[in-house]
Amino acid sequence: MITFRQYIRQSTTCKIFNAFYKQFVDFVATLGTIVYNGFATLKYICLGQINLKELMDQCVRFGISSLPITLSIVGMTSIIVTSQVAAEMVKQGGGHFVGLLVSILIVREVGAVMSGFAIISMIGSSLASELATMRVTEQIDAITVLKVSPIRYLFVPRVLSGIIMMPILVVIASAFGVLTGALTTAMTTELSFKAYFDSAWLGIYMKDLSVCLLKSVVFGGTIALISCSCGYEASGGAKGVGLATNKAVVWSLVAIVIWDLIFSITFFF
């Protein structure tokens, strides 16, 4: 004979509710941890407690190693979009808007967002797994016992390198995207480079460039912070490292889309 309380506990509805509740608690805890670590990192940056050698190493890792994949993704996205619209626009008599459309698309959206996605896959996952491995092999505990702040030693150079290198990557990737758009237009239509670039310049305003740079700073910092936080909070063995990396990638992707939405509403609505 089971009691009413036991019956409720064993019911499928209760189990589903419990699963949602656990997800919700985990979501709030992760968000809280990221925000807390973000403020702690910011505190050390403001105090100027930055390990310059480590920062340089992380900048090289963030910028140089991810450049090929970032250029590939932005370049290919530009080719895909341009090849589909350029010929059609020329046919409809809007050839002189092809450059304008591609440049707006690349500078306002594709450059920063696609670079963000490339950085998440290339750097974010590697940061999360690195810190998670350090956590499960007690290296982070060792840092703490040696009375060194793990936030200062691990987070500050990584987050700062994201903030510094992401705008540089986005500028290079966006320029590359506009250029591949020009090449695609030249190959698929009879529009000249001059016509393409004349209209491309018309579409880019100072505001677009400023927002693009601001966006990339926020994206870079967010990806590095989320990845470091997820890795830092890992537990267990190999499974814990995998879960932390997975969580870092998912959270970073969602965060980038949310930030992008906020930027679009704030600056272009």
Next chain:
Amino acid sequence: MSIKVKNLTKIFDEKKVLDDISFEVADGETLAVVGFSGSGKSTVLKLICGLLEKDEGEIITSEGDIAMVFQYSALFDSLDVADNISFALRERRDLRNKYTEQELKEIVTQKLGLVGLSGIERKFPSELSGGMQKRVSFARAIVTEPKTILYDEPTAGLDPISSTLIEDYIVRLQQETNAASIVVTHQMSTITRTANKLIMLYNGKIVFEGTPEELLRAENPYTKQFVTASLEGPMQMIS
């Protein structure tokens, strides 16, 4: 008294992992903490060095640093041996600008000499054997001249000869530093070769307290079972 633990309690998920335990370790003394896996031995060390927060009780340690040697060394794999050893001297706020590069180099050489590993400064942890990694982690632990040294299963995963070598170094470091040490171990050889006294934990409580000699002679059913490695006795493994 270098380490004084009084009525220490630690609870994980409503389970008392440590239940009101007390012990003391004087300067120059080594206490071995023994017991089954999961009996709370490593938790004692993590509470003393501040990696975990206690729920109840008191932990009093002498002024000065607490060093810990981790079970699997926990060397920083992105840094070479020299940078691992000098890590605290380079990164700690109060020590950061205290030493010149030349002084740091001399300290690293001296500490490596102390653990019998001169000349491996530029090697990375992945290039070292388990025993060598452990000795490097000893050198890293003593670089700040600690007053308390904690060893978490220092001979785990090592062959008998490397284990003997590690035990010798524990004794040697003890003589060099005169620190109060706690060694968490399962191995009888580590207990008898390194410790002055020991406590045995079971179900979060101290079930035996004495010297290694007393452990071997005691009629206590817990120690008898531990020494004879018998499945029969009051301590039951969770299968």
